[in-house]
Amino acid sequence: MSAPILSVRDLGKRFGSMVAARDITVSVPAHQTVGVIGSNGAGKTTFINMITGHLRPTRGTIDFEGRDITGLPSRRITAMGVSRSFQVPQIFPSLTVFENMCAAAAICRAPKNFLGHVRTPFRSRESVAEADTLLELFQIARYRDTLAVTLPQGVRKLLDIGMAVAGAPRLLLLDEPTSGISIEEKFNLMQVIMSALRHRKITVLFVEHDMEIVERFAQRVLAFYDGTVIADGTPAETLADARVQALISGPRARGASGAVVHV
Amino acid sequence: MAKQGRIAASSALLAAAAVAALVLPGWMISLATIAFANGLVVLGLIVLWRAGLVSFGQALYYCIGAYAVALVGRWTGMTDALVLALIGGGSAGLVAFGVGFLLARYREIFFAMLSLALSMILYGLLVKTESLGSTDGFSVIAPTFFGYAPHQQALLVALYWLVLAICAVAALLVGAYFRSVGGALAIPLRDNEIRVEFLGMSASRLIHTKLVISGLLGGMGGALAALAVGHVDPNMSYWTTSGEFVFITILAGAGSVVPAFVGSLAFESVRSFAFAMLPQLWQMLLGSVLLLTILFLPQGLGSLIMRPRWRRDAEAP
């Protein structure tokens, strides 16, 4: 039984008298795909921000691959192998898709020491090769020479996540990967994302509001409410949990075809 | 290959420029010397401009470089032009390093304003300092070149060649910088700084480096200009001086290296011509050209020219 890739103990965050997160204890084994659900303000983003180092916890510890990363600066945590994607895709609009990916690959490869960014060439064979590989992996190679600003939302999301993968992270946090995507496209999008991430053997935590997506793609679900985890188990277990239904997902019913439908 | 073609063309241009000094009249050589010295400052501006930072305070480094040369010459009797130029550049670079800790935190209008404030602070200090000649400034000793002390035409030519050599080296180094990670990330920084940070690179450090480079170049330019003109005064730190550098950068297009020098040469030539012929209308001419340039580049300044060059510069090895 190998050590968990991410281990969070008694994690908490307060802003003055306002408690954004409390008593979070979670252990994630490597290669697991975890869905994170909860209504807005429940503490999911605070949780993610603490793991990536953008917020300093006021209580508790975070261990990544056995090392304590609590309170470390975000750039260090990124360098150690934790990456994230964004609800609103953060890309470089005036560059092409290929250039975007190259930039990500180059940044991740550049030594972070004092003048590393001056001494390292931008277009190296390795980073160009990695960029092309990622474009293939996320199935956006046909957009290679398209300006990022003109991309449809779905492709932007894939580019955003692809860029996050450029640094070979072992843990990836996805913030609402399907938000803003039409219902018809959501499943396809998640399919592409998940198979790419599985191919790279990356452990994934993804925040989602769409329960069907969560059910289909998560091996495990964490339900957040009021700053803490109120349920933690398989999708079936968690989504059947009475509290989760009452506070987050709403009641579930079975439709005529026998499929689960959220009312 | 395109790259070899460009190297050949640049070398040819450089050689032509050097040889031209043997046949051109003194005033032209002088003009070109000052223009190329200023071109170094513009190059520094371009380094920042590519990252989306428009500095309205390059005059600060220009002035520091100039005064450093004047003071070192006066106090130590050092006259070697190259040494003085390096001292000028180095002093300004040092100041840029220090100032950079503050300045690297700002963007857009606030960056422009703070850089302007800093140059005006120096102006204010110099104007009120009697020992440094206050508004009159003071003169710079004639330079020597590795022990050789030329006069008149020979002096003009020697300084011109030194400036050409320094500009060529600077152009090569800056070109190489543009092909490095730090230099090539200028556009991603401008586009989405937050993403660059999230990928693990410190935006502050990238910008701080650019500030130091622009300070070095600005100081070097100021030092050489001081040697060429033979005089320094606080006006070199006034905001209108910064404005001129910005103007040349707009005309030149912030995409690459060579236009910095060509643009500067064009500017100095037109300035001399305009001063001689219609001194009352010089500013109006400047302003009109600036306006027309802005209006007829619909994509905004530089970005039309910048994109293809950026791609070309960052091409595979």
Add this chain to the structure above:
Amino acid sequence: MLTAFAILVDGLVYAAYLFIVAIGLTLIFGVMKILNVAHGSFYTFGAYGAATAVGIYFDRGLPDAGGFLLMVLFAMTLGLALGLILERGIMRLVYGKDEVVMVLVTYAAFLILEDIVILVWGPGSYATYQPLLAAGNIEVGELILSNYDLGLIMVAALLAAASYWALKFTRYGRLLTAVIFDRETAAAFGINVKVVYTVTFVIGAVLGALGGAIMAPKIAVTLGIGVEVIVLAFAVVAIGGMGSIEGALAGALIVGICRAAAVHLVPQVELFVIYGVMALVLLIRPYGLFVRAQPRKI
């Protein structure tokens, strides 16, 4: 004690001058997000206009009060015309472009206008001291204060009060505040932003010209006054916060008093003090004293 009082009075006078000049600049920035370098031109035209008016009116035996009025009105009319021409002619061609591009456009306009001043008024300087003399002096203890200077302080105070009242209590003022706060939403509510822009720009121009007119009797009206005033106005606006009228007031007071103190106590740092204070304020509050940074949402 005398020095302290002298510093206070000098500081207030200088602050009054700075405020009158800066308020137009901060208004234009707040509403249109343009850092208007041509503001220096409004000031210049106002000063030269006042010089012309004074030259025509004074020394003819006419009542002095009329002179003041003519000077101010003439300058403000020039400002109005200039503002309209500039806004309708050039500015509207570049709305929506990058902020820095807009600054460069106003810089271009400033350069052009500087030479127009030479063309119209020639390169010489004008002495416009008559209104200053006409106002006379009063004695306060051991100090002799110029009535003109005191009048300046009153005008600035009135202007501050008037703009505060106008922005808060008139319909148009509230429209302006809305546009300053969020242009897009204001437009979505049906506010005609284009008209607001024109009106704002013209008001800014008129105020700038007013500043020039008021200062004309105190300075030598000559080439280059616009160049100096721009950076001073920028410093004041940067300190107070762009777009904030109370910020302009605070900035003007801070710079005015600091400069007066420097002039009386440590003359060498007079010029340094203004920009030093600006750099210091920007260090602590990057957006100025009265403006908050807008966080970026991702």
